[in-house]
Structures are given as C-alpha cells and as structure tokens.
Amino acid sequence: xxxxxxxxxxxxxxxxxxxxxxxxxxxxxxxxxxxxxxxxxxxxxxxxxxxxxxxxxxxxxxxxxxxxxxxxxxxxxxxxxxxxxxxxxxxxxxxxxxxxxxxxxxxxxxxxxxxxxxxxxxxxxxxxxxxxxxxxxxxxxxxxxxxxxxxxxxxxxxxxxxxxxxxxxxxxxxxxxxxxxxxxxxxxxxxxxxxxxxxxxxxxxxxxxxxxxxxxxxxxxxxxxxxxx
Amino acid sequence: xxxxxxxxxxxxxxxxxxxxxxxxxxxxxxxxxxxxxxxxxxxxxxxxxxxxxxxxxxxxxxxxxxxxxxxxxxxxxxxxxxxxxxxxxxxxxxxxxxxxxxxxxxxxxxxxxxxxxxxxxxxxxxxxxxxxxxxxxxxxxxxxxxxxxxxxxxxxxxxxxxxxxxxxxxxxxxxxxxxxxxxxxxxxxxxxxxxxxxxxxxxxxxxxxxxxxxxxxxxxxxxxxxxxx
Amino acid sequence: xxxxxxxxxxxxxxxxxxxxxxxxxxxxxxxxxxxxxxxxxxxxxxxxxxxxxxxxxxxxxxxxxxxxxxxxxxxxxxxxxxxxxxxxxxxxxxxxxxxxxxxxxxxxxxxxxxxxxxxxxxxxxxxxxxxxxxxxxxxxxxxxxxxxxxxxxxxxxxxxxxxxxxxxxxxxxxxxxxxxxxxxxxxxxxxxxxxxxxxxxxxxxxxxxxxxxxxxxxxxxxxxxxxxx
Amino acid sequence: xxxxxxxxxxxxxxxxxxxxxxxxxxxxxxxxxxxxxxxxxxxxxxxxxxxxxxxxxxxxxxxxxxxxxxxxxxxxxxxxxxxxxxxxxxxxxxxxxxxxxxxxxxxxxxxxxxxxxxxxxxxxxxxxxxxxxxxxxxxxxxxxxxxxxxxxxxxxxxxxxxxxxxxxxxxxxxxxxxxxxxxxxxxxxxxxxxxxxxxxxxxxxxxxxxxxxxxxxxxxxxxxxxxxx
Numbered sequence: 001x002x003x004x005x006x007x008x009x010x011x012x013x014x015x016x017x018x019x020x021x022x023x024x025x026x027x028x029x030x031x032x033x034x035x036x037x038x039x040x041x042x043x044x045x046x047x048x049x050x051x052x053x054x055x056x057x058x059x060x061x062x063x064x065x066x067x068x069x070x071x072x073x074x075x076x077x078x079x080x081x082x083x084x085x086x087x088x089x090x091x092x093x094x095x096x097x098x099x100x101x102x103x104x105x106x107x108x109x110x111x112x113x114x115x116x117x118x119x120x121x122x123x124x125x126x127x128x129x130x131x132x133x134x135x136x137x138x139x140x141x142x143x144x145x146x147x148x149x150x151x152x153x154x155x156x157x158x159x160x161x162x163x164x165x166x167x168x169x170x171x172x173x174x175x176x177x178x179x180x181x182x183x184x185x186x187x188x189x190x191x192x193x194x195x196x197x198x199x200x201x202x203x204x205x206x207x208x209x210x211x212x213x214x215x216x217x218x219x220x221x222x223x224x225x226x227x228x229x
Numbered sequence: 230x231x232x233x234x235x236x237x238x239x240x241x242x243x244x245x246x247x248x249x250x251x252x253x254x255x256x257x258x259x260x261x262x263x264x265x266x267x268x269x270x271x272x273x274x275x276x277x278x279x280x281x282x283x284x285x286x287x288x289x290x291x292x293x294x295x296x297x298x299x300x301x302x303x304x305x306x307x308x309x310x311x312x313x314x315x316x317x318x319x320x321x322x323x324x325x326x327x328x329x330x331x332x333x334x335x336x337x338x339x340x341x342x343x344x345x346x347x348x349x350x351x352x353x354x355x356x357x358x359x360x361x362x363x364x365x366x367x368x369x370x371x372x373x374x375x376x377x378x379x380x381x382x383x384x385x386x387x388x389x390x391x392x393x394x395x396x397x398x399x400x401x402x403x404x405x406x407x408x409x410x411x412x413x414x415x416x417x418x419x420x421x422x423x424x425x426x427x428x429x430x431x432x433x434x435x436x437x438x439x440x441x442x443x444x445x446x447x448x449x450x451x452x453x454x455x456x457x458x
Numbered sequence: 459x460x461x462x463x464x465x466x467x468x469x470x471x472x473x474x475x476x477x478x479x480x481x482x483x484x485x486x487x488x489x490x491x492x493x494x495x496x497x498x499x500x501x502x503x504x505x506x507x508x509x510x511x512x513x514x515x516x517x518x519x520x521x522x523x524x525x526x527x528x529x530x531x532x533x534x535x536x537x538x539x540x541x542x543x544x545x546x547x548x549x550x551x552x553x554x555x556x557x558x559x560x561x562x563x564x565x566x567x568x569x570x571x572x573x574x575x576x577x578x579x580x581x582x583x584x585x586x587x588x589x590x591x592x593x594x595x596x597x598x599x600x601x602x603x604x605x606x607x608x609x610x611x612x613x614x615x616x617x618x619x620x621x622x623x624x625x626x627x628x629x630x631x632x633x634x635x636x637x638x639x640x641x642x643x644x645x646x647x648x649x650x651x652x653x654x655x656x657x658x659x660x661x662x663x664x665x666x667x668x669x670x671x672x673x674x675x676x677x678x679x680x681x682x683x684x685x686x687x
Numbered sequence: 688x689x690x691x692x693x694x695x696x697x698x699x700x701x702x703x704x705x706x707x708x709x710x711x712x713x714x715x716x717x718x719x720x721x722x723x724x725x726x727x728x729x730x731x732x733x734x735x736x737x738x739x740x741x742x743x744x745x746x747x748x749x750x751x752x753x754x755x756x757x758x759x760x761x762x763x764x765x766x767x768x769x770x771x772x773x774x775x776x777x778x779x780x781x782x783x784x785x786x787x788x789x790x791x792x793x794x795x796x797x798x799x800x801x802x803x804x805x806x807x808x809x810x811x812x813x814x815x816x817x818x819x820x821x822x823x824x825x826x827x828x829x830x831x832x833x834x835x836x837x838x839x840x841x842x843x844x845x846x847x848x849x850x851x852x853x854x855x856x857x858x859x860x861x862x863x864x865x866x867x868x869x870x871x872x873x874x875x876x877x878x879x880x881x882x883x884x885x886x887x888x889x890x891x892x893x894x895x896x897x898x899x900x901x902x903x904x905x906x907x908x909x910x911x912x913x914x915x916x
Binding site for chain 1: 253254256273274275276300301326328329331332333334335336360361363366370397398399425428429
Binding site: 343344345346349415416419422423426427429430431434437438440441444448455456457458 | 482483485502503504505529530533555557558560561562563564565566567589590592595596599626627628654657658
C-alpha cells in the first residue's frame with residue numbers, strides 16, 4: 001500500500017465516524033497500519049472533521065514516533081500503538097464516544113450477547129476493562145488504556161470480538177482495515193443500543209445460548225461462512 | 230401476475246424496509262409469493278440495498294428451490310417457505326431486526342395490546358416464539374425458525390396478528406402483499422416502541438379491554454369495517 | 459370567516475400534524491369550527507396526508523351532520539363535536555397518537571406538571587380520562603370518548619389545560635384556532651417526553667410548587683401576561 | 688468590540704441554539720457582554736428565531752437597563768445580569784430547555800461526572816440549585832433565579848463547571864464568549880443524555896475517580912493543556 005493510499009483510508013475512516021453519528025465534537029479518532037512498510041497513520045489532534053485532509057494525517061513509526069512535526073497526532077495515539085502491537089491481525093483502530101457503547105463503559109458493564117444481531121458480528125460479550133488505578137492515570141495514561149484492553153482479551157480472540165469498552169471512558173474498536181473498524185464501531189453502537197433497551201425493559205435478560213450465537217456468528221465468519229454472494 | 234411484476238414488487242419492498250428505518254446494514258429481507266404461478270421471489274443474500282435491482286431478485290419454487298444459480302437467495306429463505314406453506318392467505322413476508330420489535334424478541338416477551346394504536350392493526354398481543362433447542366440450530370435451523378412461529382399461531386389467526394417475534398432474534402411480519410407486509414413491519418415497530426416506553430414508565434400496565442380492542446380492530450378490518458373512503 | 463378560509467385552515471392544520479412528527483400513517487385528525495356560520499370542518503377518513511386538498515375537507519353542521527356525501531368525515535368526528543359543544547371557547551381540535559402523550563394514555567397516568575416548560579403552556583397536570591365501560595364501546599363509542607374528556611374537566615378550565623389523554627388511546631388537544639391546537643399538541647408531546655424521561659430517571663418526582671407554576675403560566679397567559687413584544 | 692459585532696455575535700448564538708436542537712418553540716435565549724464598553728446584548732422576548740436580526744438584539748447597561756424601548760428584552764434578562772456580575776470571567780450566557788439537561792433539573796438532581804466525556808469539559812458534577820421559596824417567585828423571581836445559581840457556586844469555580852441546572856426549570860450555561868456558551872450548552876446536553884442512559888441502565892453508578900477526571904479535564908484546559916494543534 002502506498003503512503004498516500006494509507007493516508008486517504010485513514011482520512012475517510014475518520015470522516016465516516018462523524019457521518020455515521022458515532023462522533024460528536026472532536027471526541028474520536030481512527031487510525032490505520034501498514035505493517036510491511038512499518039507505519040501507522042492517525043488523525044491529528046483536535047482538528048475539526050469537516051476540514052480534515054489526507055495531508056494532515058500524521059504518520060508515525062510502529063512505536064508511535066511521528067515522522068515529522070507538522071501536526072500533533074491524536075492524543076490517543078499510544079493506545080492505538082499498544083493495540084496494533086498486541087493484536088497482530090488488525091489493520092485499523094477506531095475510538096469513539098458513541099452514546100450507547102459509552103454508557104455501558106460508564107456503567108462498568110460488558111455488553112452481553114442478547115440476540116442474533118449481536119452474534120452476527122461479535123462472538124460473545126463485548127468486555128469492559130477494569131478501572132485504571134491512580135498510578136495508571138499519570139504520564140503513562142494513554143498506554144495504560146491500551147494495556148487494560150489487552151488484559152481484557154487474555155482469554156478472548158480479538159478477531160472474534162473486535163471491540164472493548166474502556167471503563168468510565170468509551171469504546172475502542174478494530175478490524176482488518178480502518179473501514180472495517182468503522183463498520184464494527186457502527187454495529188457495536190447498534191447492539192449496545194438494543195442491549196440498553198432490552199435490559200431496561202427486562203433487567204434480568206440473559207445471553208442467548210452458545211449454539212444459537214455460534215450458528216449466527218459462523219454463518220458470516222470463518223472458513224464455513226455461507227452468507228453473501 | 231407476471232414474473233417481472235413479482236420481482237419488482239419484492240425489490241421495492243426490500244428497498245422500502247431500509248427507507249422506513251427498519252433495516253440497518255444487511256439485517257433483513259422481504260419476499261413475495263405468486264401461488265398460482267408456483268413461485269417465490271426473495272432478496273439475494275448479502276447484497277447492499279442501495280444497489281439492489283429487480284434482476285437480482287431470486288426466484289424459487291414453492292419449496293424454496295432456486296430456478297437458477299446466478300444469485301444465492303437470502304439465508305432466511307427456508308423460514309419464508311415454511312410461513313407461506315402454513316399461512317395460506319399471505320402474499321408477502323418481511324424479516325427485519327428493527328430496534329423495538331427486536332428488543333421484545335431479545336427479552337423473550339410478547340408485545341401486549343396496550344392501546345388502540347396497537348388494536349387498530351393487531352387483534353391482540355404479538356407473540357414471541359419459544360427458544361430454539363440445541364438440535365434445532367443445526368442444519369435445519371432456518372426451517373425450525375419458521376416452525377416455532379407456526380407453533381405460536383396454533384390458537385391464533387395469522388391474518389389478525391400478522392407478525393411474530395422469534396425469541397433472541399427478531400420479527401417476521403407478513404401481509405396479503407409484500408408492500409402490506411412492509412407496512413405491517415412499520416406499524417409493528419411503532420407499537421413496539423410505544424409498548425417499551427409504556428412498560429418502562431409503568432411496568433405493571435395491562436392490556437386494554439377486549440371490547441375496546443375489537444372496537445378498533447373491527448373498525449379497520451373485516452366485513453363491517455367503516456374506516457376510510 | 460369564509461368557508462374556503464376554514465377549509466384551508468383545517469387542511470393546513472392536518473398537514474402540520476404530520477410535518478411536526480405528531481402523526482404517523484393515518485393516526486390523527488384536525489378540525490376547526492366557525493360558530494357564527496354554524497359549521498365544523500374536519501379531515502376526511504383515511505385519506506393520506508400528502509394528498510389532502512382543501513376541497514376534500516368535510517363540512518358538517520354543529521351537530522356533526524355532513525353537508526354532502528362526497529367524502530366520509532374522520533371516524534373521530536363525534537368526539538370533536540362533543541368537545542366543541544362542551545368547551546365554548548375553543549376553535550380547533552387535534553387528535554394524534556403522538557408517541558409520548560400516547561404512552562401516558564396507555565399507562566393510564568396523567569402528565570404531572572414537573573417543570574416550567576410544562577407550566578408555560580399548561581396550568582397543571584394534563585388529565586387522563588377514566589377507562590370506557592363495555593357499554594360505551596358500542597354504537598356510541600366515539601361520542602363517549604368525548605364525554606369522558608368533558609367529565610375529566612368538571613373541575614378544570616379547558617382554556618388553561620388545553621389537552622386530555624383518553625385512557626388506552628391517545629391525546630385530544632384544542633385551542634382558539636386549529637393552528638393553536640396543533641401548536642398545543644406539539645408542546646404536549648414535548649412535555650410528555652420530558653415527563654417520561656424525568657419519571658424514569660427519578661420515579662418519585664413530584665410537581666413543581668403552585669407558585670412557580672403560576673409564575674410561569676401567567677407570564678405568558680391572561681390579562682397580566684408580560685411575555686413577547 | 689464594536690456594538691455591531693456584539694449584536695451579531697448574540698444573534699448568531701441565539702440562532703445556533705436552535706440549529707443544534709437545544710431550543711424548541713421560543714424556550715431559550717443567549718446574551719453577550721462587553722465589559723469595557725459597559726453593555727449587555729440579549730435576545731428580544733418572544734421573537735421567532737427564524738426572523739431574528741442583529742438589529743432586534745436589545746442592548747442594556749450592565750445593570751440590565753435597556754438603552755431604548757424598540758424591543759422588550761428576554762424575560763430572563765435579570766438572571767443573565769446576576770450571572771455577569773457574580774462570574775467576572777464570563778462573556779456569554781445561554782439559557783435553554785434542552786431535553787436531558789432539563790429532566791435533571793426537573794428531577795432535582797445534579798449531573799454526576801460519570802465518564803471522561805463529561806470530564807473533558809466539566810471538572811466535576813453540574814450542580815442543581817435549591818428550589819425557589821414562595822417569596823422568591825414574586826416580583827424578584829428572575830433575579831432570584833440567578834441568585835440560587837450563584838449560591839450553588841460558592842464552593843465551585845464557574846470557569847471549570849460552566850453550567851447550572853435551575854431546579855424545576857432548566858439549564859443556564861456560560862463561557863468566555865456567547866459562542867463558547869452555546870458549545871458548552873451543546874456538550875452539557877450530550878453528557879446529560881449519557882448520564883440519563885447510564886443511570887437508567889445501572890442506577891447506582893458513581894462518578895469516575897478524581898484522578899481520571901482531572902487527567903481528562905486538564906488535558907484540554909489550563910496552563911498544562913496538551914490537546915489540539
């Protein structure tokens with residue numbers, strides 16, 4: 001992938017988070033990685049989405065060191081770097097404060113798999129991280145945010161559940177490409193909204209059975225997928 | 230009805246589910262049946278709605294066998310086939326994951342008839358199916374989904390209550406034509422939304438009386454209907 | 459007022475109920491009265507709003523007898539007639555199934571005066587009628603709907619609280635003109651929405667004090683009003 | 688700042704409250720102050736926003752005395768005057784009845800700092816005032832509304848928490864300029880909405896830790912801010 005193509009993908013992904021209603025004000029950022037070329041592309045900090053150009057996208061090394069200092073990268077860059085390092089298969093990361101995903105993060109609750117809409121895209125609950133300790137909100141805060149996400153995936157496959165809720169903060173979502181990550185962020189918001197409504201209608205509702213969940217997930221994902229043309 | 234007319238009806242019904250906000254991403258499908266000509270028309274699997282053409286609509290026999298293999302039919306085809314066979318009077322079936330109908334399905338609760346808005350179109354509660362057993366989520370999963378709907382209508386007239394909620398999944402809705410099924414899916418979502426709001430405001434709310442329900446239902450339906458011009 | 463002016467007012471009021479999101483499908487109707495000329499103008503039954511013309515508006519006597527039979531009047535006509543007879547000062551009536559007002563009707567609960575937004579336009583709670591008895595849902599159902607509203611206003615001034623919730627059904631709203639009735643229906647929906655949200659956030663919330671309520675109501679209404687230019 | 692620039696700022700701020708969905712009907716007003724020139728500019732009372740011109744903006748002294756009587760000032764003028772006097776650093780005030788902020792005011796509850804979205808803009812809970820006493824809803828009602836806000840800020844910095852909820856009424860919001868006040872009113876509504884959803888999903892949810900709150904607040908505000916370009 002050329003550098004220009006990466007920048008344009010990341011620009012488009014950032015703009016799409018706004019177009020899909022996942023980001024208000026400047027609460028969010030999307031990035032992409034080109035592992036072969038050894039670079040990460042990410043939104044510049046605090047730039048209004050409407051004015052964002054591919055030229056403003058910040059390019060860094062795989063360790064998150066910017067290649068020039070024309071624009072400051074997103075203040076969440078270090079979280080993205082930790083995720084790219086820990087989750088070898090992902091190509092894009094999106095962070096939003098989308099309403100329903102964020103309220104589960106604020107409530108400190110995972111999003112249970114309450115129906116097949118959820119199971120079609122996330123094979124099990126979307127986890128919430130533990131709260132950060134006081135010593136994790138200092139200079140290393142942004143890295144620590146990534147590390148508690150990785151911690152929540154010790155027993156989970158990030159390819160099968162491509163999102164996490166950072167407690168008291170909001171969702172980080174990923175996928176094979178920046179565009180796929182945006183689509184997952186959109187689907188996450190929809191299933192979070194349905195979960196909120198289900199749980200306020202019927203507070204004790206439990207997850208669907210594993211066999212129904214897998215029947216749906218595996219119809220759309222993996223070697224035996226049958227969905228689509 | 231010509232084959233082209235059937236295909237166009239089904240294309241339009243699918244597009245309308247999106248236009249009315251009942252379907253996001255590719256979560257949904259609409260079909261129609263021509264019983265005289267012995268064919269069913271249904272959305273192809275996983276094709277974006279914006280690009281859907283009448284030519285892509287898949288034609289099958291009444292047993293759900295596609296007439297050619299240019300496009301794969303919706304993965305829910307077998308559910309539609311079961312409904313057409315069991316409910317002799319219907320001409321169209323729509324499946325969505327519309328938000329409020331789906332949360333009742335996720336909560337495993339029927340939608341009670343809480344007001345005249347409901348009674349104007351559904352003569353009694355919209356039932357929720359029982360959960361599928363593990364042996365029903367294997368190879369026969371899609372047929373089984375239809376069968377639990379039919380089971381829920383043993384003591385009910387599908388013409389008077391043209392919708393069911395598949396537990397943990399979402400609504401299937403029908404009508405005399407594909408267009409009527411879409412309209413019923415739209416009305417179902419509205420009454421589900423009102424029911425959610427009523428039940429979270431006042432959890433113990435019961436159904437309206439049978440006489441008020443029938444007063445409204447029969448004003449718009451049946452031989453003695455007086456509504457409209 | 460000329461007959462044409464009355465018809466046009468009523469056509470516009472009906473169309474505005476849809477434009478303001480108060481009416482979906484054909485769930486609603488607006489009427490106006492010219493007491494001097496002795497006529498009521500009302501929406502025809504079941505006609506789509508988008509196609510409604512002033513010529514289709516049905517004209518009746520003050521007793522609700524249509525002057526011709528080109529179009530059937532709204533099936534709720536008799537309710538409007540009862541309200542015009544009982545509430546001498548009103549010039550327009552609007553019936554909707556607007557979501558939040560309707561859910562209070564379904565829950566059988568009045569809308570308490572929880573804040574100054576409410577008090578600016580309604581001097582006290584918006585009442586809910588008693589449920590109709592079985593003998594009131596027969597031939598005289600539509601009149602009975604009007605009568606239970608009037609019953610709820612025995613100790614209330616319909617000029618100060620220009621709306622009622624018919625239990626299990628929805629709101630009827632009025633005002634000095636059809637346009638004012640639509641505006642009141644719009645404000646009713648907004649305060650019903652705020653009341654729903656307040657009561658689900660804090661179920662025990664009580665009404666504001668009478669002195670705060672009157673401070674706001676009387677700033678905008680009555681001889682001592684000071685609001686506006 | 689020229690008089691014309693002040694008027695235009697205030698006109699634009701009023702129009703933006705409507706464009707951002709914070710104000711329906713005529714429920715709201717925005718003002719600005721030019722402390723050097725000794726004048727306050729505020730919306731005229733009850734004028735529809737769509738027709739508002741800079742020429743209609745009312746100019747008063749710092750004590751709220753209009754400089755001419757072409758238009759009556761907003762009926763909430765005296766509240767704005769009290770806030771400008773008490774909070775020396777602010778340049779604009781906005782009053783709305785925006786839905787979610789208002790329902791916390793109606794419920795008599797502060798908006799707790801439940802997440803980093805809140806902490807990015809408000810350093811701690813948004814307070815609710817005490818209820819007004821009967822003797823405070825007479826002739827001095829509008830001043831008293833300002834005074835209970837000031838009372839709620841005895842132990843708080845209005846620069847760090849630029850909003851208050853007047854109990855039973857709605858939010859007053861401020862900022863260095865009228866435009867900043869509108870932006871704060873918009874952010875307040877978003878965090879109020881998230882707080883409502885969080886508290887109805889998980890009623891006992893507490894505030895995030897002070898260290899996480901300050902980590903976010905101080906990233907965007909104060910001498911050590913690092914956010915943006």
